[in-house]
Amino acid sequence: MxxxxxxxxxxxxxxxxxxxxxxxxxxxxxxxxxxxxxxxxxxxxxxxxxxxxxxxxxxxxxxxxxxxxxxxxxxxxxxxxxxxxxxxxDPRFNVKYRDDKSYPYLAVTLGEEFPRAQVMRGAKRKGTRYFGPYAHAWAIRETLDLLLRVFPVRTCSSGVFKRAGQVGRPCLLGYIDKCSAPCVGRVSAEEHRAIAEDFCDFMAGNTTRFVKRLERDMAAASRSLEFEQAARLRDDLVALGKALEKSAVVLGDGTDADVFALEEDGLEVAVQVFHVRGGRVRGQRGWVAEMDAESVPEIVGHLLQQVYGGESGDSVPREVLVPVLPDEPAAVSTWLGSLRGSAVDLRVPQRGDKRTLLETVQRNAKQSLARHKLARAGDLTARSQALQELQTSLDLAAAPLRVECYDISHIQGSQVVGSMVVFEDGLARKSEYRRFVIRGEQVDDTAAMDEVLTRRFQRYLEERDQASDVELGPDPEAGPDRIDPDTGKPKKFAYPPNLVVVDGGLPQVNAAHAALTALGIDDVAVVGLAKRLEEVWVPGQDYPVILPRTSDGLYLLQRVRDEAHRFAITFHRQRRSKAMTSSALDSIPGLGETRRKALLRHFGSVKRVRAATVEELQEVSGIGPALAATIAAELATAGAPAPAVNLMTGEVLDGD
Incomplete structure (x- = not known):
């Protein structure tokens, strides 16, 4: 190097x-x-x-x-x-923020004497009108099949068209009225071109006039008692309706726009883009790429450059909507305008339908990344590779088959909680998850981490000692039995991990290592995963271990860390919500949840409970004389106004 x-x-x-x-x-x-x-x-x-x-x-x-x-x-x-x-x-360190697929378009070759509707990929040709892109070619064929009832434009290849003209007999589509059969002179070149142009107008979003025309023709046929013709027109209307359903209106002003959204996790980024043409979503694309930039604006700049750099000008819409503006947005907008040949509005939508559509695309990107991670996590080969990489990179004696990760969550030192998540063989073991309420208030992260690990491993040592003293398993040589004989399930903290992961850098790692050392545990490895650069910290080392960004081992550590963070945040929110909705009844000794609910059900509110006499309180099921007196005394104290104090002298004033 x-x-x-x-x-x-x-x-x-x-x-x-x-x-x-x-x-x-x-x-x-x-x-x-x-x-x-x-x-x-x-x-x-x-x-x-x-x-x-x-x-x-x-x-x-x-x-x-x-x-x-x-x-x-x-x-x-x-x-x-x-x-x-x-x-x-094609530099190896330039990440490709777009997929390598050529997406299909619905194309109409207006430059030919007899225009043809077909699926096209690759470079765009002069004299051809394009609609899309679509995610799949079958979506184009499905839409085209519906519309050929109303717009029987030619879809056959040049060879088939020429052969049909030579033999004087149309193809199957001509016989079932899904082609106007210009090959055998059923319509003239001018009439067929008019059909193709109507088809293009409909695909461009000018749908109302065609629907109204069919409705008028159907009503006229019905009045003339031409019921077969009316039925055919009815079926045509149904076909148009189905085609319109496949590209619902999302922007009522007929906007042409590409809407981008990103979802990243520090290692990979999922990209989703909706192509809106004429106010309708004509296509959707999505892919997952490796992330090499530290900021989302930088990723957006690379993404726009790669998506539009190889496209022709008519592929760039009038508006490009992004979640955040790229670095140097004016230059990127000018460059897009030079490709299009007119101004391009590059912006972040703030409100209205466009903001709603961006949020929809964002949800798709989030789900795409989740599916990608789930598919990768479910790969047995990848999980095995991840465990081997961790063993090698962290110099472990064996592969970490059981990994435990700990995280702390709080708001400015209040409602401090900890979480413990467990992964076995690279998969989450949710039945082994544990939650901790940190004792005391205003504790920092390292002190909280020390308490959580101390409590967890003290329980492990206690259960290990109890099992070795009184409960041997079926095989005495196998050591203590870690299965609860009453439930048949593993005891809560019976199994030690091979690897402990903490969410944080060197201070959190040192705190975790000190907690284990104080308990005399020296056979459990400890590492920390710092969020900013995804560095792996080891106790006693001044520099972190840097795993490759594409490493399955780093990916596993990240999943474990993110799951611990999610679990801690969820528990913290539950405690915070409960604290915000607690009442004066919660602190009364001897009054449990069942009796609190009975009191509120009987009296309707805490205010009425406070106003009740001791005799009235005893009317509630489960409330005896002693508890009723305690409730009345506690509520009277809690509801009493604070005494007035002279701020100059500190003397308590009389309360009149």
């Missing part, structure tokens, strides 16, 4: 102009391409302390052996040149 200082440009050598730069390895291969509004500060950021860089960036600068740059006039030119070089060199 190269030292970045060996090829760092001399001070003042890098210009301050906008431009594009390339990092090359020792074999002169381009491994990274980037752009900058000002080259000097951007390139200088790569030559700081390697430990402070993003892990992927750190790997890149230590792999590179040289850097070069090209100055351009504007930021827009930098965008264009960067995309050209990425496409030319």
């Amino acid at each position: 190269a030292d970045p200082s060996t090829y760092r440009p001399a001070p003042g050598e890098i210009p301050v102009d906008p431009g594009v730069y390339r990092f090359r390895d020792s074999a002169k291969r381009v491994i990274y391409v980037g752009k900058a509004k000002s080259l000097r500060p951007r390139l200088s950021s790569y030559f700081q302390d390697v430990a402070a860089l993003h892990p992927r960036t750190a790997t890149m600068v230590t792999t590179a052996a040289s850097v070069e740059w090209t100055v351009v006039s504007t930021e827009v030119e930098a965008l264009q040149l960067e995309y050209s070089w990425i496409k030319e060199f």
Whole structure:
């Protein structure tokens, strides 16, 4: 691995102009391409302390052996040149924030004498009208099949069309009236073109006039007693209705827009985009990519550049809606406008239908990432690989078949709770999850972590000692029996983990390690996972362990950490909600939940309970004379107004 200082440009050598730069390895291969509004500060950021860089960036600068740059006039030119070089060199450290699929379009070849409707992929051709993109070709064929009843445009290939003309007999679609059969002269070229243009108008969103025309024709046929024709027109209306259902109106103003949403977890990012044309969702695309940027605006910039960089101008809509604006939004908007040939509105919708649509796309992105993670978690090979990677990277004696992760949740030191989640063989074991209420108030994270681990492992030691003293399993040589004989289930804290993970950096790791050491436990490994750079901290080490961003081991640690965080947050919210809704009855000794409910059911409110006499309180089932007197005394004290005090002297004033 190269030292970045060996090829760092001399001070003042890098210009301050906008431009594009390339990092090359020792074999002169381009491994990274980037752009900058000002080259000097951007390139200088790569030559700081390697430990402070993003892990992927750190790997890149230590792999590179040289850097070069090209100055351009504007930021827009930098965008264009960067995309050209990425496409030319395919650098290994440039993450592709788009999928590698060619998405299908519904195309009508208006440039031909007899226009044809078909599915098309790849580069767009002159004289052809496109609709989409669609997620699947079968979605296009399904829509086309419905619309051919009303717009019987030609769909056959040139060879089939020519052969039908030679034999004077149309294909099957011509016989079932799903093609106007221009091949055999059933309609003229002009009439067929008119059908194709009507089809394009309908697909473009001008649907109302066709629906009304069919309704008029159906009513006229019915009045003329031409019931067969009326029935056919009715079926045509049904077909149009089904086609419209497949692309429901989401924006009433007929907007053309692409709506993007992202969901990231620090390692990967899920992208979803809805293509809205004429106010209707014509297509949806989604994919998951590796994340190499530290900020969402940077990802958005790369995403727009890669999605639109290889497209023709008519693929760029009038509006591009994003969750956050990219870095240098004016330059990106100008670049998109140059592709389209007119202005492009790049913005974040704040309210109304467009904001609602963006939230829908965001939900799709979130679900897409969840499905991706679930599929990866369910892969037995990936789980095995993850456990082996953790064993190797953390220098463990054996693969960590049981991993426990701990997290602390609170708001400014109040309602402090802890969580413990368990993963066995790389899968969540929810029956083993535990929750802890931290004793006392205003404790910091490290003290709370120390208490949680101490309580958990004290219970483990107690249950281990009890089992070894009085309960041996069926095989005495196998050691103490950790199964509860009454329930047949494992005891709550009977099994020790192979690996303890804490949510945090070195302070949290040291606190966890100190807690285990104080209990005399030295056979359980402890690590911490810090959120910002996903660094793995080990007790007593000044530098973290850096796992590759694509590592299955890091992915497992991240899933465990996120689950512990979710479990802690959920418990904290429950406690906070209960504290906010508690009443004066909660603190009365001897008054449990059942009797509290009985009192409220009988009197209707705490105010009426407070106003009740001791005799009236005894009328409630379960409330005896002693408890009734206690309730009356406690509520009288709790409801008494605070005495008035002279602020100058501190003297308690008389209460009249």
